[in-house]
Amino acid sequence: MRIENKRLKTIIITYVILYCVVVIAEVIPRLKDSMFAIQEVIKIGVVSDEIDRIETTLFYALGENKLLKNELHNATAEGSYSQRVSEIIAALGSLQRKSSLEHLSVKPLDEYTNNELLILPFELSLQGSYKQIYEFIGYFERSKYTVLATKIQIQPVDAGSTILHANLYFDLYMNL
Amino acid sequence: MANQLKHHFLRLSGIKRIIYIDIGTYEIRISIVRKKSCFEVLETKVVPADTNAEDLKNTIEKMVDVSGRRKTGVIVSVYNYMVHTVSIPVEESDIDEWLWENTPELFPYKGSENDYSVIFQEFARDEDAKYYDVVISRKKDIEYIESLISDTGCVYSAIIPTELTVLTMNSLDIDRNILFIRINKHEVRYAFMDVTKKVIKGELLIPASDENASQELFNDMLTDILDHIKTEYGNNLNLDIQIIIDNNSSISTGENGIDGFLKGRSSLHGIHSFDIVKNTRSVATSLAEFVYKHYDRIVDLQSETYARVVRKKLEEKIVLRGVLFTAFVMLSLLVAMEIIENYYRHHMEVNKQELVDINSTRGLIASLEDENLLLRRNLSAIQDVKYNRMPISYVMNKIPEYLPATSWSTGILIERKKEDGLLIEINGVAPGQNYIADILQRMESDSLLQTTDLIFANAMPQRELNRIYNINRNNYIRYHITAKYHAY
Numbered sequence: 001m002r003i004e005n006k007r008l009k010t011i012i013i014t015y016v017i018l019y020c021v022v023v024i025a026e027v028i029p030r031l032k033d034s035m036f037a038i039q040e041v042i043k044i045g046v047v048s049d050e051i052d053r054i055e056t057t058l059f060y061a062l063g064e065n066k067l068l069k070n071e072l073h074n075a076t077a078e079g080s081y082s083q084r085v086s087e088i089i090a091a092l093g094s095l096q097r098k099s100s101l102e103h104l105s106v107k108p109l110d111e112y113t114n115n116e117l118l119i120l121p122f123e124l125s126l127q128g129s130y131k132q133i134y135e136f137i138g139y140f141e142r143s144k145y146t147v148l149a150t151k152i153q154i155q156p157v158d159a160g161s162t163i164l165h166a167n168l169y170f171d172l173y174m175n176l
Numbered sequence: 177m178a179n180q181l182k183h184h185f186l187r188l189s190g191i192k193r194i195i196y197i198d199i200g201t202y203e204i205r206i207s208i209v210r211k212k213s214c215f216e217v218l219e220t221k222v223v224p225a226d227t228n229a230e231d232l233k234n235t236i237e238k239m240v241d242v243s244g245r246r247k248t249g250v251i252v253s254v255y256n257y258m259v260h261t262v263s264i265p266v267e268e269s270d271i272d273e274w275l276w277e278n279t280p281e282l283f284p285y286k287g288s289e290n291d292y293s294v295i296f297q298e299f300a301r302d303e304d305a306k307y308y309d310v311v312i313s314r315k316k317d318i319e320y321i322e323s324l325i326s327d328t329g330c331v332y333s334a335i336i337p338t339e340l341t342v343l344t345m346n347s348l349d350i351d352r353n354i355l356f357i358r359i360n361k362h363e364v365r366y367a368f369m370d371v372t373k374k375v376i377k378g379e380l381l382i383p384a385s386d387e388n389a390s391q392e393l394f395n396d397m398l399t400d401i402l403d404h405i406k407t408e409y410g411n412n413l414n415l416d417i418q419i420i421i422d423n424n425s426s427i428s429t430g431e432n433g434i435d436g437f438l439k440g441r442s443s444l445h446g447i448h449s450f451d452i453v454k455n456t457r458s459v460a461t462s463l464a465e466f467v468y469k470h471y472d473r474i475v476d477l478q479s480e481t482y483a484r485v486v487r488k489k490l491e492e493k494i495v496l497r498g499v500l501f502t503a504f505v506m507l508s509l510l511v512a513m514e515i516i517e518n519y520y521r522h523h524m525e526v527n528k529q530e531l532v533d534i535n536s537t538r539g540l541i542a543s544l545e546d547e548n549l550l551l552r553r554n555l556s557a558i559q560d561v562k563y564n565r566m567p568i569s570y571v572m573n574k575i576p577e578y579l580p581a582t583s584w585s586t587g588i589l590i591e592r593k594k595e596d597g598l599l600i601e602i603n604g605v606a607p608g609q610n611y612i613a614d615i616l617q618r619m620e621s622d623s624l625l626q627t628t629d630l631i632f633a634n635a636m637p638q639r640e641l642n643r644i645y646n647i648n649r650n651n652y653i654r655y656h657i658t659a660k661y662h663a664y
Contacts, residue, residue, distance in 0.1 A: 037520035068551035138569035149568040
């Protein structure tokens with residue numbers, strides 16, 4: 001099949017040239033862009049296959065975090081420093097009433113940290129019978145707070161007296 | 177590929193229907209042939225041969241509407257032509273001129289060279305001469321047909337010499353002599369083509385006869401035709417012939433007619449090998465298909481000027497269709513690529529965001545794992561404090577067990593030291609040495625105590641004892657005992 005009409009031949013040649021220009025200027029760059037986009041999607045698609053695994057890991061990490069925080073929350077005092085001190089004093093007051101101690105003074109000492117735990121030392125002065133002091137310490141050690149009695153000095157108020165004066169040193173463990 | 181394109185020239189120009197006009201001596205047959213998977217006749221109309229041009233045009237227009245005609249080609253099949261085999265010197269280039277000057281017998285009608293339409297086709301050549309099948313028709317007839325086609329508004333046209341085209345069509349597939357016999361109502365037209373493409377054409381009138389005499393008539397007719405051919409070839413005639421019969425007459429083709437005549441014959445008028453083919457498909461469909469497929473190979477009687485116009489129309493149609501098609505393809509391609517690109521770009525953006533999310537999630541996981549590690553350490557420290565330390569209250573509970581009822585303590589110190597463990601210091605007063613020994617024994621018997629040391633045990637002066645405790649007795653002893661627990 002040959003086109004014999006010269007005018008038509010010219011039209012065809014012009015059209016073919018235009019067509020080629022469109023292909024070169026428009027189709028090929030678009031094709032390249034499309035190929036790039038497809039490649040990227042495939043490449044990123046491979047990475048996104050990890051989403052499930054990552055989400056599972058995150059789920060477990062969050063769960064563990066919550067669990068650990070709950071456990072720490074249950075075992076330690078939380079809140080601001082003043083909140084904690086006043087809370088401890090209130091708790092000590094309650095324990096004092098419970099153990100019928102006559103006198104109690106509380107003196108917070110300089111706190112220090114161990115890992116992320118804040119350790120708040122207290123010095124308590126109190127008076128009472130040996131039993132009362134024993135019970136007070138027992139209550140305190142068994143309380144919801146993590147406290148460690150580090151030192152206790154007991155001596156009678158007067159020679160021969162059954163009323164004892166005790167100096168107690170406690171470390172109160174708090175979560176930062 | 178080039179051949180395929182050539183063969184699809186008409187298809188590319190969008191021609192799907194052919195109006196086949198068979199102009200016979202007594203009648204004109206007009207058939208609409210449609211090209212689908214194969215060619216089929218949609219409709220046929222027969223009008224008398226003397227129908228004027230206007231009526232003929234009206235008939236065609238009734239069969240195909242205006243829009244349909246733009247996609248329709250016209251093939252006019254004519255019989256009113258002559259075929260001669262001519263040898264022309266090899267060096268001769270102007271065949272028309274040479275024919276007019278050297279073979280005046282080919283142009284029987286009076287008039288000038290311009291009164292004839294001459295088509296010639298070379299079929300053989302040797303050292304001295306070229307051999308041509310020359311088809312001669314009257315220009316006036318051709319121009320009349322061209323004007324008729326032009327008026328119909330159809331795109332493509334061809335004016336074909338019927339017998340010659342049928343022979344050419346059949347000679348494409350086989351390599352043997354072919355005899356085409358067309359039996360019309362009043363005459364028989366025949367044409368013979370040998371393997372070199374040399375053509376002999378003739379016609380016979382059919383005498384009026386009884387229909388029952390079909391076999392006899394056919395036999396006589398065949399004898400006359402073969403005699404004519406043998407006259408041309410003499411003894412050189414190859415008698416291996418394929419005979420094609422197109423019967424449009426009242427001669428029966430059944431058992432009482434041609435079929436019955438041919439049945440069981442192993443030879444026919446001296447032809448030792450013959451093969452009768454009755455056109456199972458109509459000549460219209462066969463010729464339409466042949467012209468459609470072999471557009472550039474047919475003998476077309478159209479004038480050069482008119483053929484050029486037709487060709488131009490076809491080319492314009494093909495170019496227009498080609499431009500539209502390729503533009504459509506390009507547009508579709510661009511739209512498809514735009515959609516694909518947008519689709520994947522959107523996915524790419526989403527995926528990039530996912531990647532950012534994944535990375536931030538990874539960061540979150542890392543920080544959570546760090547935090548969890550710290551929390552575990554803290555919790556471990558808390559649990560160590562809570563469960564692994566000996567409570568001082570426990571020690572305070574044990575101390576009264578160490579001291580006999582008659583001794584008393586003047587001071588107790590319990591201190592937790594990380595290096596040494598839990599230290600106990602007991603200061604007290606006992607009524608005798610044996611009580612001290614008792615205290616030490618009690619303390620040593622406690623398995624939790626690691627060491628027990630008596631630091632001092634001094635006698636307490638009676639005066640001091642009396643002053644402090646209001647006890648007026650001797651032998652009271654002041655003691656100081658230290659002990660250490662295993663546990664911290």
